[in-house]
Amino acid sequence: MQLYTDAATTPQTNQSAAGILLIDQGQQHQYKQVLPDSDNHTAEFLAAIAGFKILLDSYGPDQVVFFYTDSQVVAESVDKAYSKHFAVELATLLHLQDQCQVVVTQWIAESENHGAHQLAQQGLHLKN
Template structure:
C-alpha cells in the first residue's frame, strides 16, 4: 500500500498556486513540489490529488492507494462522488478517471498538523 499526502496552496485566492505530494512507498519517501499556475486554493487542493494520482500511475501502477488530505471539501467531494460546484465537477471527474486504474483508492481527511510535509512542498511549489 502506498501512503500519499497531498496539499494545495495559493498565494492569493485565486493566485499563484502549487501542489505538494509526499509519499511513503516500499520503505522510501518521495516528495514533489508542482507549480500549478493561477488557481483558487480549493482548485489547487483538487489538482494536488490529480497530480499525485498521475505520479502513482507512472511509478506505482496496480498498487493500493491510501490518500490523505487536509481539505474537507476535496475529501467529502471524492467520498460522496458529488458536487454542485461547477468548478469542482471536472476536477472530481478527473480524480475518478485517474483513480479507476488502481485496485483500491482510499481518501481520508487529516488535520493540517498531520500534513506538514505536503504543505511545505505546496508552498515551495508556489516559489518555483
C-alpha cells in the same frame, strides 16, 4: 502506498502549487510542482490529480493507496462522488483513482499533513 497531497495558493495573485508526498514501503518520495493559477479549493483538487498522476506514472495501475488530504472539500467530494462546483476536477480525480486497485481517502488535519504542506509552499517559489 501512502499519498499525501496539499496545495498552496497566494490569495492576491492566485498563484498555486502542489506538494505531493508518496510513501512506498517506508521510502519517501517528495514532489512539488507549479499549478495553474486558481483559488485554493480548485488547487487542492489539482494537487490530488497531480499526485495520482505521479503515482500511476511511477508505479503503474492496480496499486492499493491510502490517500490523505487536508481539504475537506476534496475528501467529501471523493466520498460522495459528487461536487457541484468542482465536477470536472472531481471526474478527473475519480478516473485516476479508478485505475488503482483500492483507494482509501481520508481527511486529515493540516497539522498532520506537514510534509505535503511544506512542499506546496516551496512549490510557490518555483514560479518566481
